[in-house]
């Protein structure tokens with residue numbers, strides 16, 4: 001099958017399904033300048049194990065070191081802009097071809113592109129106090145950090161943590177909501193995920209048909225009706241052209 005046939009096949013599957021969702025991972029945001037964890041050569045995983053530095057345990061052991069390590073890439077996420085793949089997914093929803101996006105990303109780019117989004121690993125819009133539970137805008141943390149106050153604290157004096165799901169955390173209500181919206185899913189389009197982080201990696205089992213758009217192989221490839229090992233932005237720009245979306 002040529003690349004063009006594959007895109008036409010994807011367009012047909014989208015038109016035929018009336019319960020379609022996308023499941024996205026870090027790979028959809030690499031074109032926005034945010035490195036993923038597992039791409040060969042550039043993934044963050046190759047430098048450091050996120051389960052060590054991005055975990056509840058790391059936060060408890062040394063909150064200042066936790067913020068020191070993580071804040072830089074989180075601020076890069078906040079500076080990034082949605083790329084054409086985020087925009088095409090939002091457009092597919094407007095056209096009634098997609099119900100929304102379940103994402104593992106914390107960069108908020110699907111929300112900013114206008115998609116209905118279930119952010120199963122949380123987001124960087126807010127942080128919360130471990131003592132009084134109050135939520136603050138994320139800027140409240142970064143401003144303290146930049147003024148040399150590390151670890152950042154709530155006015156009540158207690159420590160602040162990000163509203164992202166850390167290794168060792170339970171998944172939040174968006175994950176529950178995502179499993180509900182996946183019930184009856186006819187088509188799930190996985191975009192830019194190595195499908196190695198559980199329990200999200202188990203979500204494809206809810207879908208009757210699976211399409212995978214990812215440069216590297218995933219453990220679900222043999223179950224998929226279509227696998228596009230191509231650049232994500234290229235795939236979605238060509239898909240938009242094939243569907244006549246401008």
Ligand SMILES: NC(=O)c1ccc[n+]([C@@H]2O[C@H](COP(=O)([O-])OP(=O)(O)OC[C@H]3O[C@@H](n4cnc5c(N)ncnc54)[C@H](O)[C@@H]3O)[C@@H](O)[C@H]2O)c1
Pocket residue numbers: 024025026027028029030031034035036037038039043077104105106107108121192193194195196197213214215216230231232233
């Ligand atoms: N942008 C973010 O918010 C961000 C960034 C890094 C990590 N994370 C977190 O880390 C975890 C990582 O797991 P994951 O499965 O999402 O990502 P991952 O890093 O495990 O896998 C990303 C996949 O995307 C593919 N990819 C990267 N750029 C691509 C491109 N331009 N075209 C085609 N394929 C491309 C790679 O081949 C890789 O298999 C997630 O839980 C996520 O919360 C989030």
Ligand SMILES: [Zn+2]
Pocket residue numbers: 129130131132133134154155156157158
């Ligand atoms: Zn507080």
